[in-house]
Amino acid sequence: MAVLVSVLAAAMAVVSPMTGAADPEVFVGGQFRAAGGGAHQAVTFDAKAIPSGSRVTVVESPGAGTTRVELRLDGVQPNRTFGAHVHTQPCGSTPEASGPHYQNVKDPQQPSTDPAYANPLNEVWLDFTTDARGGAHSSATVAWRFRPGEARSVVIHDHATDTTPGHAGTAGARLACVNVPFS
Ligand SMILES: [Cu+2]
Numbered sequence: 001m002a003v004l005v006s007v008l009a010a011a012m013a014v015v016s017p018m019t020g021a022a023d024p025e026v027f028v029g030g031q032f033r034a035a036g037g038g039a040h041q042a043v044t045f046d047a048k049a050i051p052s053g054s055r056v057t058v059v060e061s062p063g064a065g066t067t068r069v070e071l072r073l074d075g076v077q078p079n080r081t082f083g084a085h086v087h088t089q090p091c092g093s094t095p096e097a098s099g100p101h102y103q104n105v106k107d108p109q110q111p112s113t114d115p116a117y118a119n120p121l122n123e124v125w126l127d128f129t130t131d132a133r134g135g136a137h138s139s140a141t142v143a144w145r146f147r148p149g150e151a152r153s154v155v156i157h158d159h160a161t162d163t164t165p166g167h168a169g170t171a172g173a174r175l176a177c178v179n180v181p182f183s
Pocket of ligand 1: 084085086087101155157171
């Protein structure tokens with residue numbers, strides 16, 4: 001009996017990583033376009049910080065109960081720190097269209113500025129600092145998966161994300177937005 005149990009355990013250990021690997025990556029790549037000119041993959045509301053024609057890629061890599069999100073930028077304002085997060089709604093013609101941050105455990109108090117909910121373990125924060133050529137890369141891994149259809153965009157903000165009570169999760173004006181169909 002002990003032998004049978006260990007064989008089953010070994011079989012399950014092989015099956016679960018394969019199930020995790022079957023979840024597809026979500027990849028989005030494109031150029032920022034000025035908002036208001038129709039439906040774009042990526043829109044900018046601030047041509048100085050995020051010029052039209054600058055490039056962005058977002059990759060979501062689901063794991064077994066985890067999610068890794070990578071953000072890459074090229075051709076944006078050099079030597080500057082930006083905030084960036086996963087938001088709940090698609091990009092629109094106004095910065096507010098992308099809705100609040102996606103939260104694994106939703107804060108009953110909205111807008112959420114309580115560090116117990118607005119933190120990088122419960123949200124996906126992708127703050128980045130550009131190099132002298134306007135390139136940047138950031139990534140975040142969280143210990144949960146998105147609820148299907150509830151995470152729809154990555155928003156780039158004016159400055160690094162605040163962590164203090166009453167301001168947690170805020171990062172200033174919304175400068176640009178990328179539509180991503182997170183799964
Ligand atoms: Cu945000």
